[in-house]
Amino acid sequence: MTPYGQNASDYALTFSEEFNSLDTNLWNDHMWYEGSNPTKNYAVEDGKLKIWPQRDASGKFFNRTLDTDGKYYQKYGYFEVEAKLPKGKGTWPAFWLFNHINERRPEMDIMEAYAGGEGWGYKDGSGVAIPNTYSATVWVGDYEGHQAGFKMYNAGIDLSADFHKYAVKWEPNKQTYYFDGKEVATVNISMNDPMYLMLDLWFGSASGTPDDSTPQGKDNSYEVNYVRAWKFN
Numbered sequence: 001m002t003p004y005g006q007n008a009s010d011y012a013l014t015f016s017e018e019f020n021s022l023d024t025n026l027w028n029d030h031m032w033y034e035g036s037n038p039t040k041n042y043a044v045e046d047g048k049l050k051i052w053p054q055r056d057a058s059g060k061f062f063n064r065t066l067d068t069d070g071k072y073y074q075k076y077g078y079f080e081v082e083a084k085l086p087k088g089k090g091t092w093p094a095f096w097l098f099n100h101i102n103e104r105r106p107e108m109d110i111m112e113a114y115a116g117g118e119g120w121g122y123k124d125g126s127g128v129a130i131p132n133t134y135s136a137t138v139w140v141g142d143y144e145g146h147q148a149g150f151k152m153y154n155a156g157i158d159l160s161a162d163f164h165k166y167a168v169k170w171e172p173n174k175q176t177y178y179f180d181g182k183e184v185a186t187v188n189i190s191m192n193d194p195m196y197l198m199l200d201l202w203f204g205s206a207s208g209t210p211d212d213s214t215p216q217g218k219d220n221s222y223e224v225n226y227v228r229a230w231k232f233n
Helices: none
Strands: 011-017 042-045 048-051 064-067 077-084 091-098 107-113 121-123 129-131 133-139 147-154 164-171 174-179 182-187 196-203 222-232
Touching: 011 077, 048 064, 048 196, 077 091, 077 107, 091 164, 091 222, 107 164, 133 174, 133 182, 147 174, 147 182, 196 222
Parallel strands: none
Antiparallel strands: 011 222, 042 048, 048 222, 064 196, 077 164, 077 222, 091 107, 091 196, 107 133, 121 129, 133 147, 164 174, 174 182
């Protein structure tokens, strides 16, 4: 397994989650500061992780996070996900690297999409918000709002229609972000903390508030085919 579009001899595989099953020794299903919502809105089947929009017992859409907090961390290397995004107002899928170290919150958002936000997508003939743009963002995390880099990338296609590769090459003083092997953003800043992996489907922010136009259920999943990480040789 080689990072897409990269030189195989430059890397050694350190992490490979192909989602043939869900390893609960590796993945949590909630953030460290909250409990797991008992309404089931995720599954591993057909070799994929699926997280879908769903209302819980209170009638509200709720966030779902799967992460490796406390179980797997890495500093530097190449990190890649192959995923198909959900559609609908309010949907906010993401793949990121993160850590909570005392009061610091270093963060590298490899992919965040906001289908319902202006400039992030469009509406189809049924009025459903379709994502065609995503962003890469870096937060140093030393204090509130310390954003070190941000770049929106308009892929020009429906990102909910098929799988695409979202990746970052994390070097000591530089991060390079890729979409299907194409370089889309570069941030020149030092990020030196080991981080864990996060996959989530949240709601809100630039995507707006989900409503009855937001398709619910497994057919509108944030689908992840794999997550892989490599270290530099």
